[in-house]
Amino acid sequence: MDKYSYKAWNSKFEVIKGKIEEEDIGTAKDRLKLQGLTVIDIKKAFDFNEISFSRLKLKDGELANFCGQMGMILNSGLNVLSGLEVLQSQMKEKKLQKIVGIIHANVRRGRSLASAMQDTNAFPKLLCDMVASGELSGNVDEAFINMEAFYEREARIKSKIVTASIYPAMLLVVAIGMITFFNIFVFEELGSLFSDMENLPAATKMLLGFMNFLNGNFAYILLTVTALAFTFIYATRHEKSAYYIDKIKLKMPMLGEFRIQMITARFSRSMALFLKSGVPMLNLMDSLKLLVDNQYVAVKIEEVKNELINGRAISSSLEKQNIFEPIVVQTIRVGEETGRLEESLSNLANIYDKKIEAEVSKLMAIIEPAFTLVIGIFVAVLILAIAMPVMNMTGSFR
CATH class of the missing domain: 1.20.81.30 (Type II secretion system (T2SS), domain F)
Structure with a gap:
């Protein structure tokens, strides 16, 4: 049902304003007339929840x-x-x-x-x-x-990915918080303390130079980062640029292989469901293009669809486009030859689900210590950059 804002007269010729919820504007007018109101104006109300x-x-x-x-x-x-x-x-x-x-x-x-x-x-x-x-x-x-x-499977896999992303995100926030705290509460005092000192350690010079650059060009840095972010978002939504961006994503070390496994599992399971429901193969391909969430693979699937129109088998079409691993194509070919394509695709989806879960665990095992090491090195450099000049200063007093 839709909400409508109305203005009407009652039997005493008083103007009444209000809202009414009905299926359409005609039904809303009829209901107001039954209430003894004469409609002056009625229009669909703004509904934030609906939007x-x-x-x-x-x-x-x-x-x-x-x-x-x-x-x-x-x-x-x-x-x-x-x-x-x-x-x-x-x-x-x-x-x-x-x-x-x-x-x-x-x-x-x-x-x-x-x-x-x-x-x-x-x-x-x-x-x-x-x-x-x-x-x-x-x-x-x-x-x-x-x-x-x-x-349910999609939700479970995405939940694992989100869980794997929490730790690196927290470390990144901590690093940004440390830089902000240092810049606001420590840098000004250090700058004035070290300004008259000669022969500062290289780490201290680098730290002071970085903070001076950051403070002096903060507005430009912020504008540049914002512009790059909006440019990337626009590029991912533009068909031609998204094609090349998604192609690069599939070539990235480790993450590229993980994305291919995600696409393979989603492609296999969706196709099995479509076949089980009796959806025509050409219509099936149109839906799969949207489902894989990758413009590069979507273009390849469109080419597979054209091959099917020309009478080629789906396994041969997929092999020609070189989208998936050879084992995927071979499994689909066996399914076609034995008349058990739906079952073969379901088995493929289950196999790649397990691979995805193993890959997520592997990525977590690598990313967590790697980020911890990076933050540890950053903190160590920060402490050394501050402590070394102070130690030199106290040594000269002795």
């Missing part, structure tokens, strides 16, 4: 929760409308409750469940396509149950 959820995608955990509950409700025998009513009453989060309410209103108007979900802009294309396929085959509940498992 916020329409622009923000649901997180994987929220998607898994939505899919799991929808699958369970529909599997119990309830129709879609009744299922959405039950789901809306069960939802504790206001954002999800609002989204389900709008889906329910659109379905009640005659829209399909998939198109009603797509209109909210809160759900990924993959889920909407899977639901649309489930509606055609009459297995919507199964589609939701399959997608619950999919998003």
Whole structure:
């Protein structure tokens, strides 16, 4: 339902202002007339909550929760409308409750469940396509149950990545905090203390030079960093530049291999789900281009799609594009030849899920001591740069 702001006369010809919530503006006017009001002006009200959820995608955990509950409700025998009513009453989060309410209103108007979900802009294309396929085959509940498992895996992997990122982020914040504290409370005193001293140690000269440069050019540094950040963000959203940026990401040491494994797992599992739901291969490829979250790989998948149109097998097309490791192509080829492609893809996804978890543990084992070492060296240099001139000064007094 939508909210509308109105201005109206009552029976005493007093002007009344207020808000009303209805499915459309016509229904809102009719309701006001039944209340004995004469509408002067009515328009859709600004709703911050509606704007916020329409622009923000649901997180994987929220998607898994939505899919799991929808699958369970529909599997119990309830129709879609009744299922959405039950789901809306069960939802504790206001954002999800609002989204389900709008889906329910659109379905009640005659829209399909998939198109009603797509209109909210809160759900990924993959889920909407899977639901649309489930509606055609009459297995919507199964589609939701399959997608619950999919998003639970995605949420688990992303949670591991976030956990691995916390420690380096904390160390970076500590380093920035130390520099800020030193600059505000220590540097001015040190600068005046060491200004008249001759033969300062090299570490002290470097530290004083760095802090002088930072203080003297802070505004320029801030503007440069901000400009570079905005330029990078714009480049990642521009199709041509994103192609080369994403290609470089896949070539990076360690992280590139990890990204390829992520893409392989996501590609395999999504394709298996699509095949299980009976989605046509060409439509499947269009959805996979968005799902891999890499413009370079998306272009390669588009070329694979063109190869399929020309009658080539998917394994041969993937081998020609050289996107994935040879074992992936061989597994898909065996699946095609034996008629068990869906099973082969599911096995691939499970194998690469385990590889991803192992890779995250490996990265954590490397990154944590590496960052600790860097911070340790930074602190040691800082202490030496301050302590050495003081020690020389006290020695000269003796």
